[in-house]
Amino acid sequence: MLVAKATAMFRYLLFVLATVAVAAPGAAMAAPPLVTKAAQADESDDNEHVELYSGLDVASHGWFYGWIEATDAPFTNNDTSGLRLRLYSEAGQYQYQSETFAGATNRETWYNTDFLIGYGYEREHFSAGLYVGAAIVSAQLSSPDPENPVQGTRVGPIVEGEFERLFAHNLFAGEGFYTTAFNTYEAKLLYGRELFKDIYVGPEVAVIGDDLFVQWRVGGQVTAMNVHITKDQDIRLAIGLGYENDSDNGSGAYGTVEAGIEF
Numbered sequence: 001m002l003v004a005k006a007t008a009m010f011r012y013l014l015f016v017l018a019t020v021a022v023a024a025p026g027a028a029m030a031a032p033p034l035v036t037k038a039a040q041a042d043e044s045d046d047n048e049h050v051e052l053y054s055g056l057d058v059a060s061h062g063w064f065y066g067w068i069e070a071t072d073a074p075f076t077n078n079d080t081s082g083l084r085l086r087l088y089s090e091a092g093q094y095q096y097q098s099e100t101f102a103g104a105t106n107r108e109t110w111y112n113t114d115f116l117i118g119y120g121y122e123r124e125h126f127s128a129g130l131y132v133g134a135a136i137v138s139a140q141l142s143s144p145d146p147e148n149p150v151q152g153t154r155v156g157p158i159v160e161g162e163f164e165r166l167f168a169h170n171l172f173a174g175e176g177f178y179t180t181a182f183n184t185y186e187a188k189l190l191y192g193r194e195l196f197k198d199i200y201v202g203p204e205v206a207v208i209g210d211d212l213f214v215q216w217r218v219g220g221q222v223t224a225m226n227v228h229i230t231k232d233q234d235i236r237l238a239i240g241l242g243y244e245n246d247s248d249n250g251s252g253a254y255g256t257v258e259a260g261i262e263f
Contacts, residue, residue, distance in 0.1 A: 060252025065092020156180035
């Protein structure tokens, strides 16, 4: 059942991506997932070939993980369509109610590394990417739980997609992936309205899951595109906060923060 949900969610994400791309053939477009870079393009961007992102994700019930992602444009710069190479890694933990031992709480610690190759499509105010590759997922339990299907190490193919459109002071973006390693998946959509210069505020929705659980999220987000750290260098920041409902643990709250830089 979870596999069917994951497949449907990913197919829907790809449908949204295709719809947005077709609906804006003449629009200006360009940006990394969820934090736009379109408004800051200048001559110095011609020498930028790498996007580096990192973030933290915290939620109720002992959910915590950190991640880092590097995307390289080996033959073009970041603002030009072309081949992309991506490396992603994360580590974290998650608490859940054991089905084997009634009333017992178990803790799952996981590590994940993805190796991806894909294509980035760039326009003045639009960016999209589609990637394929291999995912390595390792999950370790604090106590034995034979009923938990997510434990040990699995390697499987992974498909990942992302898009972002900036138009008339509005931001619309989404990303998602699916891997057969424990049938792990995630999909996220957000909308932002530019309330201050280069600062977009609005809602976001997401779903995360694998063979063990499904977690739905609804909240708000703030995306800041151009946060100056030096005269010639900006970073992009995004903060999310909201309500989550977990199939194992019920309702709670979540918070996310991520930062990105190009060089």
